Amino acid sequence: MGTRCIIFIRKRIYKEAGSVKKSFxxxxxxxxxxxxxxxxxxxxxxxxxxGGVGEWLAKFLCDFLHDYSSRYMDTGFLAAxxxxxxxxxxxxxxRLLPLASLKDMYRYDHQKAYIITTDSTRKFFDNKxxxxxxxxxCIITARPEKFxxxxxxxxxxxxxxxxxxxxxxxxxxxxxxxGYLAEDRLLGKFLNEIFD
Numbered sequence: 001m002g003t004r005c006i007i008f009i010r011k012r013i014y015k016e017a018g019s020v021k022k023s024f025x026x027x028x029x030x031x032x033x034x035x036x037x038x039x040x041x042x043x044x045x046x047x048x049x050x051g052g053v054g055e056w057l058a059k060f061l062c063d064f065l066h067d068y069s070s071r072y073m074d075t076g077f078l079a080a081x082x083x084x085x086x087x088x089x090x091x092x093x094x095r096l097l098p099l100a101s102l103k104d105m106y107r108y109d110h111q112k113a114y115i116i117t118t119d120s121t122r123k124f125f126d127n128k129x130x131x132x133x134x135x136x137x138c139i140i141t142a143r144p145e146k147f148x149x150x151x152x153x154x155x156x157x158x159x160x161x162x163x164x165x166x167x168x169x170x171x172x173x174x175x176x177x178x179g180y181l182a183e184d185r186l187l188g189k190f191l192n193e194i195f196d
């Protein structure tokens with residue numbers, strides 16, 4: 001019940017596509033992408049995946065993609081909708097946290113982190129435009145419609161993992177090809193350096 005969580009919504013931009021070569025918030029230097037962060041939300045309890053915030057986020061994103069599939073990609077619009085729904089969903093203590101450097105934001109008091117990442121190369125919201133990542137003892141990333149299934153399939157592996165921030169590779173070639181696994185590995189390395 002007392003699992004605290006933070007939620008980030010961000011847009012990824014391929015470094016070659018823009019003139020800026022580094023994120024203002026201090027993402028790993030080795031990253032192929034620059035991340036633009038829109039919001040950081042906090043919830044005091046029920047931050048776990050199963051029956052908690054993780055499951056709620058997966059459902060919210062699936063519904064969002066269904067309702068706005070013909071809308072041009074706008075991460076700010078997604079963030080606004082998510083904040084509104086998140087703050088109104090129940091009476092559990094929630095708040096918005098200030099955007100700061102990644103090192104500082106990952107030091108916010110939490111046991112779980114969720115990262116919603118939009119892909120700037122997509123023109124419209126569709127089933128390839130959004131990824132959902134969960135970070136607890138392990139890091140797992142999937143498309144919203146597959147997230148809970150992938151989580152349940154790998155739950156035993158996650159529970160038995162002895163490596164903190166281990167990236168769960170469940171054999172999705174698209175995830176590897178689109179650079180999400182490489183970025184998750186960089187995130188894991190980055191976080192291990194922060195907390196060592």
